Amino acid sequence: MGKEKKEKNISAAVCITCGAEHESGDHTYTCTKCGGVLEICYDYRYIKSQLTREKLLNRKEYSLWRYLELLPIAEGSKLSPLRVGWSPLYRAEKLGKLLGLTRLYIKDDGLNPTASLKDRASAIAVVRAVHAGMTTVACSSTGNAASSLAGNAAAMGLKSVIFVPERAPKAKVTQLLIFGAQVISVQGTYEDTFRLSSVAIEQWGWYNRNAAINPYLSEGKKTVSLEIAEQLGFKAPDYVAVSVGDGCTIAGVWKGFKDLHALGFIETLPKLISVQAEGCCPVNRAFATGAPIAWMEENTLADSIAVGVPRNGEKALGAIRESQGLVVNVSDEEILAAMRLLGSTSGIFGEPAGVTGTAGLKKLAEQGLIPQDAVVVSLVTGNGLKDVVSAQKTAGSPLCIPPDLSVLTDVFDR
Ligand SMILES: *Cc1c(COP(=O)(O)O)cnc(C)c1O
């Protein structure tokens, strides 16, 4: 293994629990003092000397690599060729009107190469793994982290070993197999799956893409916010609605806006809206009650956020609190209704966890908790084709008729 090369833009990896500082490096995962989750901290003065808004605006790189100065990628690293990021930010006028919001936007991250926002994290993981001289990457996942790791690994010529809980939807597991991953389907919960993967990764020395352990992943996820701000003309929205499982995504969303704020590229910060499923909402419950995060059952069809023991719960809570954000829980029925609503008003098909943010936003808007003229972004985190079985529960069925115009006319006239 080559000597670790320091990234010039990073100052330290700081433990969010005890504050201990670590040097950023290939094998920096969790705090060596207390086992806590690490946060990658940047040298904003150095970055400011390298990057300006004008420089960004003139860039032709339309992927997350657009923001290299703000990423934990060592100079000279081989970048993944897959086009991750730079997903569209749509003005959702019709949906906005229905919700009573005049400036509503949808960021469709289902358009990433493996069809979820997780690609942003996996792109960082595979580039760092190759740079560290690793040949195999591994993770445990409810599905999307896995398919994104498998796809991004394939693009970089890495082997991938993936642990999934057996309830993971077929489409997602199929995606893994097509990407050539070694798939291990664990008969147990996500928690059981995570634990088995952790010991196996340690035993075989693979590159660890588990979001809780690997602090570089939320650095990839933060690029969604860098894009949103740039797409809004270097302005932060007033609210961003995010579906929350492990909490790595919402923490990353916050980090992206904070980076831009620290650089002086945006003047304000958004309030985060943390949306979870009623049947599995340990982060939101902790936020609402002020009690520590406690285990919950995983009772929701939104499998991507069915996380009973959130691995980045503290980071997520910190982000929601710091942003003076809101939390809201939604039922599976509300999630399915949001799927249909988003599809029929905007032409965007999200998986259940993908539209959970929109479901929560709808609920808050209907309760009058979001100012009508606020700039609101709802993140769609995953594509609906990943979980057609859930979609079928709300899609309805087609009219079935013989190939006969008179029958068709009858049906339409009725
Ligand atoms: C993983 C995932 C989330 C939640 O991200 P966390 O980091 O687990 O909070 C939301 N939606 C989709 C589609 C996901 O795959």
Ligand SMILES: [Zn+2]
């Ligand atoms: Zn610590």
